[in-house]
Amino acid sequence: MLGSESLKKIDKEVAKYPPDQKQSAVMAALRIAQEEKGWLSPETMGFVADYLDMEPIAVFEVASFYNMYNLEPVGKYKITLCTNLPCALSGANDVASYLKEKLGIGFNETTADGKITLKEGECFGSCGYAPVFLLNNRKMCGSLSFAEVDRILAELE
Amino acid sequence: MEQILLKGLEGGKTWRLADYVKRDGYAALKKIFAEKMTPEQVIDEVKKSALRGRGGAGFPTGLKWSFMPRNYEGDKYLVCNSDEGEPGTFKDRDILYHNPHQLIEGMIIAAYAMGIKTGYNYIHGEIFEVYERVDEALEEARAAGFLGENILGSGFSFQLHNHMGYGAYICGEETALLESIEGKKGQPRFKPPFPASFGLYGKPTTINNTETFASVPWIILHGGEKYLELGRPNNGGTKLFSVSGHVNRPGNYEVPLGTPFAKLLELAGGMRGGRKLKACIPGGSSMPVLPGEVMMELDMDYDSIAKAGSYLGSGAVIIMDDTVCMVNALRRLSYFYYEESCGQCTPCREGTGWLYRVVDRIENGKGRNEDLDLLLNMTDNIQGRTICALGDAAAMPVRSFVKHFRDEFQYHIDHQKCIVSS
Numbered sequence: 001m002l003g004s005e006s007l008k009k010i011d012k013e014v015a016k017y018p019p020d021q022k023q024s025a026v027m028a029a030l031r032i033a034q035e036e037k038g039w040l041s042p043e044t045m046g047f048v049a050d051y052l053d054m055e056p057i058a059v060f061e062v063a064s065f066y067n068m069y070n071l072e073p074v075g076k077y078k079i080t081l082c083t084n085l086p087c088a089l090s091g092a093n094d095v096a097s098y099l100k101e102k103l104g105i106g107f108n109e110t111t112a113d114g115k116i117t118l119k120e121g122e123c124f125g126s127c128g129y130a131p132v133f134l135l136n137n138r139k140m141c142g143s144l145s146f147a148e149v150d151r152i153l154a155e156l157e
Numbered sequence: 158m159e160q161i162l163l164k165g166l167e168g169g170k171t172w173r174l175a176d177y178v179k180r181d182g183y184a185a186l187k188k189i190f191a192e193k194m195t196p197e198q199v200i201d202e203v204k205k206s207a208l209r210g211r212g213g214a215g216f217p218t219g220l221k222w223s224f225m226p227r228n229y230e231g232d233k234y235l236v237c238n239s240d241e242g243e244p245g246t247f248k249d250r251d252i253l254y255h256n257p258h259q260l261i262e263g264m265i266i267a268a269y270a271m272g273i274k275t276g277y278n279y280i281h282g283e284i285f286e287v288y289e290r291v292d293e294a295l296e297e298a299r300a301a302g303f304l305g306e307n308i309l310g311s312g313f314s315f316q317l318h319n320h321m322g323y324g325a326y327i328c329g330e331e332t333a334l335l336e337s338i339e340g341k342k343g344q345p346r347f348k349p350p351f352p353a354s355f356g357l358y359g360k361p362t363t364i365n366n367t368e369t370f371a372s373v374p375w376i377i378l379h380g381g382e383k384y385l386e387l388g389r390p391n392n393g394g395t396k397l398f399s400v401s402g403h404v405n406r407p408g409n410y411e412v413p414l415g416t417p418f419a420k421l422l423e424l425a426g427g428m429r430g431g432r433k434l435k436a437c438i439p440g441g442s443s444m445p446v447l448p449g450e451v452m453m454e455l456d457m458d459y460d461s462i463a464k465a466g467s468y469l470g471s472g473a474v475i476i477m478d479d480t481v482c483m484v485n486a487l488r489r490l491s492y493f494y495y496e497e498s499c500g501q502c503t504p505c506r507e508g509t510g511w512l513y514r515v516v517d518r519i520e521n522g523k524g525r526n527e528d529l530d531l532l533l534n535m536t537d538n539i540q541g542r543t544i545c546a547l548g549d550a551a552a553m554p555v556r557s558f559v560k561h562f563r564d565e566f567q568y569h570i571d572h573q574k575c576i577v578s579s
Contacts, residue, residue, distance in 0.1 A: 016277075016318040016320070018232070018358065021339070021340075021358060023339065023340035023341075024320075024338055024339055024340045025340065026340040027320075027321065027322070027323055027337070027340065028320075028321060030323075031282070031321065031323060052340075054340075058340075058341075061341070061342050062340065062341065062342060065325060065342040065343065065499075066282075066322070066323040066324045066325050066343075067323075067324035067325065068282050068283070068323040068324035069323060069324075083489070084244045084442075084489065084490075084493055085244055085245070085402075085442060085475060085486055085489050085490055085493075086244055086245050086401035086402055086475055088486075088489055089401070089402040089403055089475070089476075089477065089481070090401075090402070090407070121283075121324075122242070122244075122324075122326060122493055122496060122497060123242050123243070123244040123245075123246075123326070123442075123493070124242075124281075124283035124284070125241035125242050125243075125246060125247050125249070125250050125281060125283065125284065126247050126250060126283070126284070127244065127245050127246070127247050127399065127401035127407070127473070127475075128247045128399060128400075128401055128407045128408045128409060129247075129407075130401060130407065134283055137282065137283075137285065138285045138286070139285070139286070140283070140284065140285075140286065
């Protein structure tokens with residue numbers, strides 16, 4: 001169900017914890033699965049449960065508790081914009097309006113071509129670089145002006 | 158000004174092991190082994206330094222370490238809390254990214270002091286690039302013999318791993334963090350028992366913040382008393398302040414505890430556009446807001462800020478100028494706690510939603526005359542009635558915003574509009 005590269009990564013995570021505590025690797029395993037599949041379908045979560053000897057419901061509890069997991073398909077690129085107070089003081093709401101207008105979508109929506117999903121996020125612990133958004137859970141883009149947003153969007157293929 | 162955490166980090170390219178060693182890195186650990194310092198001596202030195210937990214609670218670090226059972230036969234764990242998500246706080250990110258080995262060395266020393274063989278560093282998932290760098294630093298430390306079996310031939314062994322969070326503010330609460338490492342939802346545990354007796358996997362565990370651990374090597378190398386002298390009595394050392402909001406140069410500033418707020422504001426380039434300081438949250442979004450004129454008279458240490466009615470917290474200083482509508486600012490913060498409540502305790506799960514909805518209706522011109530008293534009544538029914546401090550964290554901003562800026566809230570209710578923008 002998951003590729004061998006992903007399984008190798010998951011095994012490396014499992015090895016960090018005591019032998020009788022495989023469940024400790026579930027957050028990492030779900031992240032790695034999501035990186036391969038784009039989102040966590042019930043089948044993918046079921047596979048992770050089997051792989052770590054967990055009950056499927058225990059895996060779903062984790063996947064639904066932490067908000068960086070995608071429980072539904074998302075676009076090729078997921079943009080999560082922080083709108084919390086420190087970012088808002090530095091123009092995050094203007095950036096939100098700009099992104100929504102430019103992409104023609106609201107928060108929790110995906111562009112018609114399936115390319116970009118826009119999400120609203122909570123504090124990323126990067127308020128000194130406000131406003132910030134997170135690209136595909138990996139790349140933090142900060143000090144966002146409209147021009148900077150244009151530049152980043154133009155680079156997305 | 159003496160710097161401990163950000164010293165010699167100019168240019169952002171000096172994070173590797175070799176760079177760290179050049180600025181006295183791992184010298185404290187070598188000193189412990191060379192001078193055969195006992196674990197008790199290490200803990201005593203940390204006690205003398207008056208180092209207090211830098212994550213927000215300000216608990217004395219040496220005292221916390223002394224709670225760990227010494228002669229416990231089974232496994233014990235050391236955990237670093239790098240789950241930085243308190244709005245306004247971004248200091249640990251910079252330590253992790255620019256000075257990861259100082260944290261690693263601090264954790265090795267702590268592990269030695271408490272006889273611990275395994276550690277985990279819980280880093281929040283939003284800073285993936287930072288996580289990858291710390292992973293690389295761990296590899297460097299292992300290759301150089303600072304981590305693993307028989308460290309530097311001392312007979313002491315310690316292994317350290319990173320654990321990535323994936324988007325849950327509550328995991329900054331230490332027992333929620335432990336649940337999260339165990340592969341569960343991050344829901345705080347009832348205390349007692351405290352982690353020192355029942356922690357990770359039910360074993361004795363000590364959890365400290367990133368900045369706390371990173372302060373330890375300097376204390377061992379130069380002595381606890383020297384560290385204490387850098388700050389003020391009961392407020393030892395330097396502190397990283399994350400300054401955000403309406404300043405010219407947002408960023409992290411490392412200054413001695415007790416530095417006047419006015420000086421910190423100056424370091425951050427002063428108010429953006431030369432505007433007036435209206436309000437400041439001095440310790441992260443969960444701490445009470447203070448009016449600008451009160452802040453300007455304060456010194457930045459635990460005791461001074463507590464005396465003024467707020468807390469130093471994580472050292473996140475959120476600056477707001479006179480263009481800010483305080484109702485709107487509180488509305489955003491209240492939404493945050495509503496969104497991040499783990500749902501375990503009814504007063505918090507339901508109460509944070511009520512707080513948000515009432516502040517939201519005031520902001521949107523639908524406030525009722527009784528709403529301000531209602532808000533305060535709700536905070537009474539949340540504060541102190543939940544397993545963890547998230548309920549308090551949601552209540553304190555509400556109480557302080559209403560207390561210091563009541564006229565603004567009342568204006569919204571009376572006129573269905575904002576006094577700031579009208």
